[in-house]
Amino acid sequence: MSSNSLAGIVKLALIVGSLQLGSISLAHADTTILNVSYDPTRELYKEFNAAFAEKWQADTGETVTIQTSHGGSGKQARSVIDGLEADVVTLALEADIDAIAKESGKIPVDWKSRFDNNSAPYTSTIVFLVRKGNPKGIKDWGDLVREDVQVITPNPKTSGGARWNFLAAWAWARAANNGDDAKAQEYVAQLFKHVPVLDTGARGATTTFVQRGLGDVLLAWENEAYLSLEELGPDNFDIVTPSISIKAEPPVALVDGNVDSKGTRKVAEAYLDYLYSDVGQKIAAKHYYRPFKPELADPKDTARFTELKLVSIDDFGGWKEAQPKFFGDGGVFDQIYRPGQ
Amino acid sequence: MISMAARSSTRWRFRQPSVIPGFGLALGVTLAWLTIIVLIPLSGLLWRSSGLGWSKFMELALDERTVNALTISFGTAFIAAVVNLVFGVLLAWVLVRYRFPGKRVIDAMVDLPFALPTAVAGIALTTLYAPNGWIGSLLAPLGIKIAFTPAGIVVALIFVGLPFVVRTVQPIMEEIDKEVEEAAATLGATRFQTISRVLLPGLLPAGLTGFALAFARGVGEYGSVIFIAGNLPYVSEIAPLLIVIRLEEFNYPAATAIAAVMLLLSFMMLLVINVIQAWSRRRYGYGA
Numbered sequence: 001m002s003s004n005s006l007a008g009i010v011k012l013a014l015i016v017g018s019l020q021l022g023s024i025s026l027a028h029a030d031t032t033i034l035n036v037s038y039d040p041t042r043e044l045y046k047e048f049n050a051a052f053a054e055k056w057q058a059d060t061g062e063t064v065t066i067q068t069s070h071g072g073s074g075k076q077a078r079s080v081i082d083g084l085e086a087d088v089v090t091l092a093l094e095a096d097i098d099a100i101a102k103e104s105g106k107i108p109v110d111w112k113s114r115f116d117n118n119s120a121p122y123t124s125t126i127v128f129l130v131r132k133g134n135p136k137g138i139k140d141w142g143d144l145v146r147e148d149v150q151v152i153t154p155n156p157k158t159s160g161g162a163r164w165n166f167l168a169a170w171a172w173a174r175a176a177n178n179g180d181d182a183k184a185q186e187y188v189a190q191l192f193k194h195v196p197v198l199d200t201g202a203r204g205a206t207t208t209f210v211q212r213g214l215g216d217v218l219l220a221w222e223n224e225a226y227l228s229l230e231e232l233g234p235d236n237f238d239i240v241t242p243s244i245s246i247k248a249e250p251p252v253a254l255v256d257g258n259v260d261s262k263g264t265r266k267v268a269e270a271y272l273d274y275l276y277s278d279v280g281q282k283i284a285a286k287h288y289y290r291p292f293k294p295e296l297a298d299p300k301d302t303a304r305f306t307e308l309k310l311v312s313i314d315d316f317g318g319w320k321e322a323q324p325k326f327f328g329d330g331g332v333f334d335q336i337y338r339p340g341q
Numbered sequence: 342m343i344s345m346a347a348r349s350s351t352r353w354r355f356r357q358p359s360v361i362p363g364f365g366l367a368l369g370v371t372l373a374w375l376t377i378i379v380l381i382p383l384s385g386l387l388w389r390s391s392g393l394g395w396s397k398f399m400e401l402a403l404d405e406r407t408v409n410a411l412t413i414s415f416g417t418a419f420i421a422a423v424v425n426l427v428f429g430v431l432l433a434w435v436l437v438r439y440r441f442p443g444k445r446v447i448d449a450m451v452d453l454p455f456a457l458p459t460a461v462a463g464i465a466l467t468t469l470y471a472p473n474g475w476i477g478s479l480l481a482p483l484g485i486k487i488a489f490t491p492a493g494i495v496v497a498l499i500f501v502g503l504p505f506v507v508r509t510v511q512p513i514m515e516e517i518d519k520e521v522e523e524a525a526a527t528l529g530a531t532r533f534q535t536i537s538r539v540l541l542p543g544l545l546p547a548g549l550t551g552f553a554l555a556f557a558r559g560v561g562e563y564g565s566v567i568f569i570a571g572n573l574p575y576v577s578e579i580a581p582l583l584i585v586i587r588l589e590e591f592n593y594p595a596a597t598a599i600a601a602v603m604l605l606l607s608f609m610m611l612l613v614i615n616v617i618q619a620w621s622r623r624r625y626g627y628g629a
Contacts, residue, residue, distance in 0.1 A: 196571065212467065214472065
């Protein structure tokens with residue numbers, strides 16, 4: 001058996017596996033494109049896909065069906081690398097799209113500059129979800145390392161969202177200590193000593209906090225925090241916005257290698273462009289993402305967002321530098337969990 | 342002695358006489374099927390890890406965190422399998438030797454862990470054992486924590502491993518005649534002696550098979566464990582989760598190295614258990 005066909009078998013198994021794990025909705029249509037996304041965008045893309053299909057029908061008379069696959073951001077990136085035929089990817093982290101570009105060559109290295117705002121049509125940030133009435137009086141990042149506080153966050157190794165949590169905490173500690181990175185690392189190490197459970201994904205962490213009643217504060221994407229309030233009733237939880245957080249930019253990219261072989265470039269490009277339109281921006285804001293152009297969105301949706309100081313990934317030297325430094329094998333996160341520390 | 346010698350002289354002869362014809366075909370199908378289903382996928386794993394080179398492989402395999410995760414995986418699986426051996430045999434005994442209302446239902450319930458998706462089991466167990474769950478809230482005042490500790494892993498593995506012991510021991514028990522116990526009693530054996538010297542030795546080979554199956558299942562278990570384990574590195578991080586973490590880092594070599602170590606360890610342990618089993622079957626086995 002040649003190594004090639006062996007690799008083929010392994011890939012096939014991975015693709016079948018990822019198809020089963022991510023949920024894909026199928027329907028018959030003239031053209032079909034696949035959007036490989038991450039977990040908390042289910043509601044957003046359900047609405048956006050319907051809007052886009054309608055617009056495409058009106059503009060060109062063609063019917064288009066958009067399949068969406070959801071799962072952990074890193075796992076989704078791996079599926080695309082292993083051969084899942086995504087036309088577009090809309091993931092939680094730039095680093096995941098970089099990995100697809102590097103490992104499969106199906107996305108050009110300069111993908112980030114192809115759409116506005118570093119290819120992030122909407123952004124979010126990291127906030128605190130606390131129990132109703134905020135019984136522990138949690139106001140800012142400094143409160144999270146108090147003796148009596150337990151923090152719930154997923155594992156940055158397996159969850160893209162958790163990496164934003166980690167960096168947001170770091171950004172606060174760095175600012176609080178006049179830019180001292182050593183102090184910031186000390187703070188983050190302390191913070192993770194207050195984490196009793198490391199879930200593998202963001203939704204799992206939300207379950208731990210909400211259903212299991214574990215912990216006093218959940219570090220969450222702002223859109224997830226609002227969604228939790230909406231789903232679980234504002235009677236149970238409050239959102240606390242810290243003084244400093246990070247501007248989380250979930251990016252989108254066209255998978256050139258796949259759209260060219262499938263002949264779907266035009267519709268896939270239009271799909272991503274439409275995210276920047278007034279309709280796309282409105283839908284993003286409605287689902288609690290901060291739109292890139294707030295002036296296009298519904299004012300009552302954008303009014304919900306609290307102003308706060310936001311640092312960006314560029315303050316960490318971009319993902320190309322931050323990813324290996326903080327989350328790579330033997331990186332800062334691994335050092336936090338070295339025994340005897 | 343004579344029978345042993347006779348057996349060993351025929352052991353390596355290829356064609357075995359059987360009442361069923363078609364030995365060649367049967368062996369061919371067996372080998373082809375095993376190759377497609379088991380050997381090719383597993384050799385793919387070994388082939389990938391062999392590309393690492395020996396020193397790199399050992400470096401990845403002996404990484405402190407990997408060793409720790411393997412210890413947790415194999416340790417908790419072992420404890421769970423021991424618990425399952427004891428209580429599985431008891432359960433099988435009750436199901437074989439007693440008649441009571443609802444016996445059929447209980448008998449069917451034993452198989453539930455087989456049928457249930459393991460993630461469902463994990464979520465259900467976590468709900469029960471979490472500090473605000475039914476069981477967890479009773480244990481919490483006593484200072485006992487099950488969920489989100491290694492104890493939680495053991496609980497999950499006991500759950501998924503239970504049917505293996507019951508289902509392998511049950512048919513053997515059904516074969517033991519009640520007369521054997523009566524004979525032991527008439528010869529003056531106490532109840533304890535009857536159990537420990539007459540009944541249990543005969544069940545040992547089947548019990549070991551069940552133990553091995555439950556143990557093997559526990560080592561590879563992922564779905565039910567990640568919900569209840571807490572997943573803290575060096576505390577409750579199992580080897581399959583570490584493989585997933587390595588994959589998330591796009592670190593394929595490390596992931597395959599851990600997988601290959603798990604494969605080798607599991608194979609060695611199953612082999613050892615098999616040898617013990619063969620020995621005990623010769624020593625105590627019924628109809629051996």
